[in-house]
Amino acid sequence: MAKLVGVFASSHAPLIIRSWKDVSPSHQQDLTRSLTEIGRRIKAARPDVLIEIAPDHWVNFFINNLPSICVGMGEMHEGPTEPWMKDCPFKKISGHPKLANHILQTALELDFEPSVSHHLTLDHGFCIPLWRSGLDPLPPIVPIIFNDLEPPYPSVRRCMQWGTMLAEAVQSYPEDIRVAILATGGLSHSIGEPTMGEIDEPFDRECILHFEKGDERPLIDFLNERLPTIGNGAAEIRNWVAAHGAAGKSGFEMIGYCNCPEVYVGCGFASWNLGASV
Amino acid sequence: MRDYWLSKLFFDLQSSAPLGEEYRGSPKQILDRYPLKPEVRTAVERGDVAFLAQRVNPYLLRYYFVVVGMSEAEFLRKVRTAGAAAAARSSHG
Numbered sequence: 001m002a003k004l005v006g007v008f009a010s011s012h013a014p015l016i017i018r019s020w021k022d023v024s025p026s027h028q029q030d031l032t033r034s035l036t037e038i039g040r041r042i043k044a045a046r047p048d049v050l051i052e053i054a055p056d057h058w059v060n061f062f063i064n065n066l067p068s069i070c071v072g073m074g075e076m077h078e079g080p081t082e083p084w085m086k087d088c089p090f091k092k093i094s095g096h097p098k099l100a101n102h103i104l105q106t107a108l109e110l111d112f113e114p115s116v117s118h119h120l121t122l123d124h125g126f127c128i129p130l131w132r133s134g135l136d137p138l139p140p141i142v143p144i145i146f147n148d149l150e151p152p153y154p155s156v157r158r159c160m161q162w163g164t165m166l167a168e169a170v171q172s173y174p175e176d177i178r179v180a181i182l183a184t185g186g187l188s189h190s191i192g193e194p195t196m197g198e199i200d201e202p203f204d205r206e207c208i209l210h211f212e213k214g215d216e217r218p219l220i221d222f223l224n225e226r227l228p229t230i231g232n233g234a235a236e237i238r239n240w241v242a243a244h245g246a247a248g249k250s251g252f253e254m255i256g257y258c259n260c261p262e263v264y265v266g267c268g269f270a271s272w273n274l275g276a277s278v
Numbered sequence: 279m280r281d282y283w284l285s286k287l288f289f290d291l292q293s294s295a296p297l298g299e300e301y302r303g304s305p306k307q308i309l310d311r312y313p314l315k316p317e318v319r320t321a322v323e324r325g326d327v328a329f330l331a332q333r334v335n336p337y338l339l340r341y342y343f344v345v346v347g348m349s350e351a352e353f354l355r356k357v358r359t360a361g362a363a364a365a366a367r368s369s370h371g
């Protein structure tokens with residue numbers, strides 16, 4: 001049977017690529033250290049497949065057809081198409097259709113209704129953490145897109161349930177493979193809104209505290225209350241919630257936090273301690 | 279509320295570098311392909327951030343003004359002004 005060997009989360013701020021030279025040396029150091037550590041931990045977990053949860057930044061979907069949650073079933077995914085991601089080494093990214101299909105079937109059996117795609121383009125939200133954490137060569141990726149960009153969003157509670165279900169899907173997959181999960185996005189930021197550029201560090205710190213405590217209800221209540229009141233980019237914390245659910249709602253460890261106005265994002269990096277069995 | 283065709287215009291422009299280039303050279307020809315309401319088209323032609331911000335996803339709004347070459351500083355100024363104006367309207371009922 002497959003084994004869940006690691007759960008991780010990482011911000012994916014575009015300006016880490018687009019305007020790296022404008023980032024202060026100390027913030028460059030902080031971000032590089034955290035991304036490198038994420039990469040080190042993922043490599044140490046030796047995953048045969050990486051499930052990656054990220055939003056779609058208007059690359060695959062539009063408001064004529066906007067899935068809430070979409071599982072990427074393809075044998076191959078396209079790399080990022082944003083012009084400023086042209087130096088990203090991942091032009092084609094291998095998928096893992098068998099695990100993706102098992103996730104799909106598990107989801108349906110447990111009364112989830114995912115959308116599916118057999119050919120996704122993985123934008124910067126997927127690729128910046130893969131690239132900047134030094135994961136080259138990449139393991140096959142099963143991408144799962146959460147709609148964090150355009151309301152209506154999946155509920156925070158549903159995202160937690162998705163994470164729990166993903167862990168069940170991994171554990172019931174019949175092949176003896178090692179699987180890790182990487183959630184990307186967040187923490188606080190605001191894009192294209194009057195508050196663009198504002199980072200709410202007190203919110204981020206409180207959010208981190210809730211993940212550290214682990215308890216499901218206070219975390220969900222906190223996010224339900226606060227997400228509508230801060231910048232739109234924080235909606236991506238839903239992906240971290242799914243990771244938290246997959247990790248069994250415990251073992252959260254913050255690797256690094258950088259309030260980085262140069263990239264408009266309160267950048268967070270985390271992993272979950274799954275215990276000694278992995 | 280979302281204006282579908284305005285959103286589609288912004289989505290298409292940020293999806294295709296050649297279309298973006300064509301738009302910068304000849305916006306009228308591209309705008310003619312979209313059934314925009316007159317007041318929406320006027321706002322696009324004027325680069326009226328405050329008007330457009332009420333009708334499209336904020337990410338698409340930002341991507342559009344990157345495509346047309348508005349500087350980051352100018353976009354930030356306009357989008358923040360739009361927010362302040364909306365807040366003032368709201369406070370006056």
